[in-house]
Amino acid sequence: MDQKQIDFLLYVAKCLIGTVIGFVIYRAYPEGGAWSLVSILLVISPEGKDAINLAEVRIKANLVGAGTGLLLFFLHPPALVMICLGVVIVLIICELLKLQVATRSALASVIIICIHESGKYFYQVALERAAGVILGCLIALLITYLVHYKSLISNVRERKSRVSWRRNQFRKPGDVADTETEK
Template identity: 45%
Template sequence: MIDKLRTKRVLIYAAKCVTGVLVVLGLSWLVNYKDIIWVLISVMLVLSPDGSDAVTLAVTRIKANVIGAISGFSLILLHQNMVLMMCVAVFITVVLCNLFRLEPATRTALAATIIVMTHEAGAHLWDTAVERVLSVLAGCLIGLLITFIFHNKYASQAAEIILPKIVDKGGE
């Protein structure tokens, strides 16, 4: 019984991750957007393998991502010394996550901070950073949408019908 539940959870999580990849690739193709890595990373950071609190955890991770992205972006604008500003941004991100009680998602926030801050400068110091902030936010929203889709009652009922057949066939 425990193995079946674990297998079901792993299959649902894998399906969410694959769905995230397909949605990002499809949308990027539709809008002709090439720099998809940051969107993909953000989607994967928002998705959760555990179904019991997946929506709550996704929302928490999105809030943390926003804090990280804003911290990184703000400090890029403040000063050009990358080492100093990244250290300050990481510190601020950790403190803000703690103040907003988002500790479980602090690593996600730190990833967003670093994604926004590490880039080659374009025509302006901040142009790539703006694109990365938007990529992180788009990835977060896609991850949240996937979480809602996979964890609504109809998806759960469909999984109950389909997955036992898959798990039983795997045990034969």
């Protein structure tokens, strides 16, 4: 078997493990568990390289969307004007926080929350979604970590070296020599 086939089988295994865990959560807590299951499968990636970024983006997007939906709840019951206001607020927040990658997920989140099921408290829908997404992302990260431990550690070390390089790039030549002698 070549590396591509092994990577595919590992991806299938990670997705199945995530699905089983997510389904167990879904059976125990249907509302939040559904979002956990969806988040697990959205964050797990074939190589595991971008799992951390996917989880961060998904969590931030859903917190922006759920927070906006919750804010709108206190202003007025859901209506077309409130949903449109929610869309504008999410777009502005994502732009200000430089979360353009998360914008679509945040928009989906605010819409889902604004058109929640009747009979449920609005804030409950927002909190269940946010909690379910965070839990699902954390589970996906744990699965990815367990399967790709060595490659994730090297990615973290690579990130640290890039940050150090950027930090040293803006120092004066004498400052870099001083920090090296301190070590």
